[in-house]
């Protein structure tokens with residue numbers, strides 16, 4: 001079937017499913033199925049300005065045949081979106097419009113916008129419907145899926161958030177054509193993580209064969225999304241398996257906060273890729289996976305996302321102390337045992353620091 005190049009995919013059951021289609025008309029059908037066609041269901045669209053610049057007709061493309069009244073707020077994408085102030089500003093605007101619980105919020109943008117919209121939709125009047133139209137690779141295969149959202153607390157990543165599922169997610173791959181190369185690469189970091197979470201090597205091999213500079217095809221998007229959906233369906237509130245989706249993220253978030261705090265912007269994906277490299281090394285050190293195997297994965301990621309030789313453990317330690325996965329003062333670190341096999345280890349800072357020193361010596 002896949003060799004015949006499918007035109008569309010539906011992933012998941014009727015609870016927050018993902019649709020992938022290159023036909024924007026399919027969006028209206030999906031909208032009618034999940035939201036209905038009541039004229040009185042007003043829609044509050046949050047639109048990433050960069051997306052609109054590259055696709056000026058975007059609102060017509062998706063909403064021309066949606067019968068609702070549309071209110072549009074344009075915002076500039078990026079980490080700075082994920083603040084209390086923005087969430088509060090949106091709630092104020094919804095209040096001023098006398099928006100009630102029949103309203104639907106829509107995010108058209110990357111992962112920062114879907115995090116902000118998901119969070120705000122979850123708190124306004126204790127929850128109104130939301131729909132995601134992800135426009136970056138990161139948002140298509142990861143951020144818009146699975147019902148987690150987050151705001152940053154100052155420089156600290158994702159400290160405030162809720163679990164709140166969108167009505168549906170509509171992935172329209174042509175959006176990727178206008179995405180900056182570095183942002184495409186950023187999305188590939190999470191795609192690589194999904195490839196490691198896949199129980200077979202197929203997605204990993206495909207990434208290796210194709211490289212990460214090219215646009216993923218629909219099947220690759222679908223495969224990566226399925227990996228996340230499957231885990232989320234098994235464990236929506238992160239009691240166990242869902243933790244594995246955080247592979248590389250404890251270090252990644254801390255590294256991202258460190259660089260952003262010191263004015264050197266790096267993408268979320270670059271930070272996660274760095275975090276995964278150290279997590280792979282740690283997995284081998286703890287004898288969860290053979291050193292040669294871990295090296296192979298790490299080398300590939302390092303080639304695409306070079307780990308900075310001069311990054312010291314103490315640089316990102318202050319941010320690591322705020323990792324959401326810390327329990328009773330111990331760091332819960334996700335480690336790799338093989339394709340689709342992960343584990344959670346409780347480790348103290350001393351162990352992490354000693355291992356990091358060995359890791360960075362290897363990089364140098």
Ligand SMILES: NC(=O)c1ccc[n+]([C@@H]2O[C@H](COP(=O)([O-])OP(=O)(O)OC[C@H]3O[C@@H](n4cnc5c(N)ncnc54)[C@H](O)[C@@H]3O)[C@@H](O)[C@H]2O)c1
Pocket residue numbers: 048049050051054076077078079082109110111112113115135136137138139142143144145146148149150158175176177178179180183186187268
């Ligand atoms: N909630 C979750 O489960 C989850 C999972 C993974 C990542 N995230 C979050 O997602 C965020 C990163 O998402 P992101 O990488 O999409 O960042 P982003 O939203 O900042 O988008 C990256 C940049 O690309 C621009 N852009 C987006 N789509 C475009 C398009 N089609 N054409 C041109 N420009 C476009 C944006 O304006 C922005 O400048 C992080 O804050 C991360 O914490 C959340």
